[in-house]
Amino acid sequence: MLIIPAIDIKNGKCVRLTQGIFQSEKVYCDNPVDMAKKWEQMGAKTLHIVDLDGAKKGVMANLNAINKIIKAISIPIQVGGGIRDEATAKILLGSGVPVIVLGTIALENKILLLKLLKKYGHRIIVALDTKNGNLVTKGWLGKTGKNCIETAKEFEKQGVEKFMYTDVIRDGTLTEPNYKEIIELAKTISSPILVGGGISSIDDIQKLKSIGIEGVIIGKALYENRIILKEAINAG
Numbered sequence: 001m002l003i004i005p006a007i008d009i010k011n012g013k014c015v016r017l018t019q020g021i022f023q024s025e026k027v028y029c030d031n032p033v034d035m036a037k038k039w040e041q042m043g044a045k046t047l048h049i050v051d052l053d054g055a056k057k058g059v060m061a062n063l064n065a066i067n068k069i070i071k072a073i074s075i076p077i078q079v080g081g082g083i084r085d086e087a088t089a090k091i092l093l094g095s096g097v098p099v100i101v102l103g104t105i106a107l108e109n110k111i112l113l114l115k116l117l118k119k120y121g122h123r124i125i126v127a128l129d130t131k132n133g134n135l136v137t138k139g140w141l142g143k144t145g146k147n148c149i150e151t152a153k154e155f156e157k158q159g160v161e162k163f164m165y166t167d168v169i170r171d172g173t174l175t176e177p178n179y180k181e182i183i184e185l186a187k188t189i190s191s192p193i194l195v196g197g198g199i200s201s202i203d204d205i206q207k208l209k210s211i212g213i214e215g216v217i218i219g220k221a222l223y224e225n226r227i228i229l230k231e232a233i234n235a236g
Helices: 032-041 052-057 063-072 086-093 104-108 110-123 148-158 179-188 202-211 229-235
Strands: 002-010 013-018 021-029 047-051 077-080 099-102 124-131 134-137 142-147 163-167 193-196 215-218
Touching (some): 002 032, 002 063, 013 032, 032 047, 047 052, 063 077, 086 110, 099 104, 110 124, 110 148, 134 148, 148 163, 179 202, 202 229
Parallel strands (some): 099 124
Antiparallel strands (some): 124 134
16 A cells, blocks of 8 residues: 655645645645655655645646656655646656646546546546535635545546545544545445545554555645654555
């Protein structure tokens, strides 16, 4: 099971939010490159990078920081936040980013999603950012009214090969993941699933592993030392 530290970038700094609320930010490091190096040195095999400004504005704002991370570490990264057109996807996938995470455009632009899936296939992860069972977009600020489980089923039929599930209400709360919905999702689709949101203990990692989850995205629990990365990797 993959243990994937998260690096959320806002205004060029490494921050964490609670429930995706931008006003709740807490800065953990002024230089995301230093944080990326730290997680690599501690044994991470891959990192999850989010451009929070890009997610909110719809245009990536921290490409410079992301490019510096790519050059500074040797492990692969996956990048999301503000990827709303083919040109941005192409820039990222051509600059050393192996995998991109698509949320808003996957839900709002089926034609573009299908085009990107045809071109890049396994290099695309679709984000299922859910709030009370319904998917949200635009940095978790936009409502869709679309059910998470049913939409995931449709995405899989369209050719999506991997998903990232996050319960927005649990994210950054250091509580526990939404096991009920995760189990239902895992039973409904056959594609690999990464899970984020609320993971706060080794027990959470072991439970998600037993469900068959491919990997976990861990943020605040690592930054607050509730989970030690090496222990998490051993548990995975």
